[in-house]
Amino acid sequence: MLTGNLSDLPLLELLQTLASGSGGTLRIQAPGVEGTVGFAGRRVVYAEALGLSGMDALVLLTGLRQGRFAYAGEPPAEQNLEAPLEAVLTDLAGVADEWKKLTHLPEDWSRTLRQAASRRELELSLDELGVFADAEGKTVAEVLAVPGEVLARARVLDRLLKNQALATLPSVGVGPITLVALPYYGPQSQVAYVDYALYQRWAEKIGGPFKLKVRSPRGLEASFRVEPREQIPERIMLHDRELRKLRAGRGTKLKVMPEVEDGPIKP
Amino acid sequence: MDLLSLNALLNRYVWGPEMMLVFLAVGLYLTVRTGFVQFSKIGIIFRETLGAIRERALGAGGEITPFQATMVALGATMGQGNLIGVTAAILIGGPGAIFWMWIAGILGMATKFAEATLAVHFRQRYADGSVSGGPMFYLSRGLPKGLRWLGGLYALLAALAAFGIGNLTQSSAMAGSLEAAFGVPVGLTGLFVALVAAFILAGGVRRIAAFAQTLVPLMLLGFLAAGAYALAMHGAALAGAFxxxxxxxFGAQAAAGGAAGYALQQTLKAGVGRGIFSNEAGLGSAAIAHAQAQVDHPVRQGFWGVIEVFLDTLVVNTVMALIVLASGVWQEATSAPQAFVAAWDFPGGSSVAAIVLALFVFTTLVSWGFYGEEAAGFLLGDGIRWPYRITYIVFAFVGALGGFELLTALADTLNGLMAIPNLLGLVLLGGVVAGLVRGFFRGEPWRPPR
Structure with missing residues (x-):
């Protein structure tokens, strides 16, 4: 068993090291990405990552700058690729050079993408617009993992991050969920209440203070401090005034996503 | 004095003008204590209830959704009183009675708001997640120690009265109506009512709620559609009716045709009586259904209480009154049932009237079955539920056959007596209601009593 981290031994060098072996399976675990590469003698016979397979998966994994790996001698049970290792190494050398140029992509691909808060006008090409529209709320890895487009999307994403059309936030490990709006009344208005059980689940997963980003069906958004309250499962309580600002009311289904301020992620 | 005379005397008091004044006074008191909730928060009330009808299947912390609870309550309140009762009010008090019915109904909104709010606040939660509530609970859990027996008294009255107001009267009215309109033998109607009611009641509150949330809105919409058609037939007379x-x-004005005129006292009595009794605000019965609602705060269910009175008295009763007035039958008819049928004077109208009446009374019978069972359960524990259900179903069958005037009269008095402990409790617990309203509108979470 060979183990290590891609930050010490990038995938390309790792594959060169493994080229001398008789066959086995390499498993990679990085933030937001899990992948597997299978060898049989000096051939690569299997590659899979985030639903991608074959060369697409290898291209994606080549872009990883951190992540644990483990290599074991059992060959893979399945086969979705048939390429001599030398040919794969030649192809991936060019790919790795491309990845190195994308300096604005974060190392942590589990970070969540957000459309930047500024209201300045953006001039986006068609492919930039496509990625921009698709990225909101997804992790970097999810945006990249499109068959046949991994590197192209990585370039576009890098540009969007460079010109600050998009920003990334540490992943809270919680995807957006739908909660039903319930108004409350009174003086305090910047607080969103969610059910105790849900709040505790989020708090345990996030491990620190967080707030809630709420999006109405009309696409209007607002962020709120969050507090727990009893007896409101499947609900989010927002002040009546704030609900109206979101053009929503009691019973409106809202997309709710916890988010943390940029900072260290809970290990 | 024999039993019948005593009952007649009591009945005169509990349904008489003195008691009506008490109802109005309590409504006024609760209106003030709640900060005129039915006026000052009317926008919020509509947004929280009918405006949020899309979430009728959602709730938490109770047995059924707030919408279902309201439909169960509305199923009970909408009965003969909204149809024949309103017709009778016009025959006795003239068109002006409807104005006073509205005024009484508006005060009744605060009463029903308080009942529904207290029902949720003081409800009993059991280990299996089920809940029970209603006046018997808020009286026994909310009042000072020396008065807690009022809860038991209320439960006794409700458990017995259910056999009259909720059962014999309704079953008999349904059988009579279907026999007159379609020639259906009363025994057959009785059997049908008993079997369907047995099926629904056997499923407990969840099945009752599922039944009510389907049938009551359909019944309401069907009535309003038929009413709109009937009114369209008399479109020219509608403005005059209003x-x-x-x-x-304000009485003493001569009406054209048969009725010469109505004294103010008569108009007031007939109108206020309808405005109080048709929506059952003050009797406390609907609170038993509202207590089952899954809500995060009792005041939110209180809003549904207001809407219940709105739909019952300001919508259904008003449409019925306009049909009677615009058709002109109120000037010629000699009895309310006759006028009620005659008012639907379009082809097939009498059949529509019979079906509307049958549906209204059937939902009343089912909801009151639940009320009675809850009250009996409070008194004697859960073991009484099945024996009570079976007895109730037998009564539903025999009620259709008729001939239970004495029992019905006794139950009617017991029904009226239910208001006494309830109204007393509402006055004594007015401060609790006011506190809950204040807390709700400050955004404070609800803290149920231990």
Whole structure:
């Protein structure tokens, strides 16, 4: 068993090291990405990552700058690729050079993408617009993992991050969920209440203070401090005034996503 | 004095003008204690209830959704009183009675708001997640120690009265109506009512709620559609009907045709009586259904209480009154049932009237079955539920056959007596309601009593 981290031994060098072996399976675990590469003698016979397979998966994994790996001698049970290792190494050398140029992509691909808060006008090409529209709320890895487009999307994403059309936030490990709006009344208005059980689940997963980003069906958004309250499962309580600002009311289904301020992620 | 005379005397008091004044006074008191909730928060009330009808299947912390609870309650309140009762009010008090019915109904909104709010606040939660509530609970858990027996008294009255107001009267009215309109033998109607009611009641509150949330809105919409058609037939007389309500409101004005005129006292009594009794605000019965609602705060269910009175008295009763007034039958008819049928004077109208009446009374019978069972359960524990259900179903069958005037009269008095402990409790617990309203509108979470 060979183990290590891609930050010490990038995938390309790792594959060169493994080229001398008789066959086995390499498993990679990085933030937001899990992948597997299978060898049989000096051939690569299997590659899979985030639903991608074959060369697409290898291209994606080549872009990883951190992540644990483990290599074991059992060959893979399945086969979705048939390429001599030398040919794969030649192809991936060019790919790795491309990845190195994308300096604005974060190392942590589990970070969540957000459309930047500024209201300045953006001039986006068609492919930039496509990625921009698709990225909101997804992790970097999810945006990249499109068959046949991994590197192209990585370039576009890098540009969007460079010109600050998009920003990334540490992943809270919680995807957006739908909660039903319930108004409350009174003086305090910047607080969103969610059910105790849900709040505790989020708090345990996030491990620190967080707030809630709420999006109405009309696409209007607002962020709120969050507090727990009893007896409101499947609900989010927002002040009546704030609900109206979101053009929503009691019973409106809202997309709710916890988010943390940029900072260290809970290990 | 024999039993019948005693009952007649009591009945005169509990349904008489003195008691009506008590109802109005309590409504006024609760209106003030709640900060005129039915006026000052009317926008919020509509947004929280009918405006949020899309979430009728959602709730938490109770047995059924707030919408279902309201439909169960509305199923009970909408009965003969909304149809024949309103017709009778016009025959006795003239068109002006409707004005006073509205005024009483508006005060009744605060009463029903308080009942529904207290029902949720003081409800009993069991280990299996089920809940029970209603006046018997808020009286026994909310009042000072020396008065807690009022809860038991209320439960006793409700458990017995259910056999009259909720059962014999309704079953008999349904059988009579279907026999007159379609020639259906009363025994057959009785059997049908008993079997269907047995099926629904056997499923407990969840099945009752599922039944009510389907049938009651359909019944309401069907009535309003039929009512709109009937009113369209008399479109030209509609403005006059409205005008008559206001012109006759202060009495002593001669009506054209048969009725010579109405004294103010008569108009007031007939109208206020309808405004109080048709929506059951003050009797406390609907609170038993509202207590089952899954809500995060009792005041939110209180809003549904207001809407219940709104739909019952300001919508259904008003449409029925306009049909009677616009058709002109109120000037010629000699009895309310006769006028009620005659008012639907379009082809097939009498069949529509019979079906509307049958549906209204059937939902009443089912909801009251639940009320009675909850009250009996409070008194004697859960073991009484099945024996109570079976007895109730037997009564539903035999009620259709008729001939239970004495029992019905006794139950009617017991029904009226239910208001006494309930109204007393509402006054004594007015401060609790006011506190809950204040807390709710400050955004504070609800803290149920231990």
């Amino acid at each position: 005008a008559a309500i206001f012109q006759h409101a």
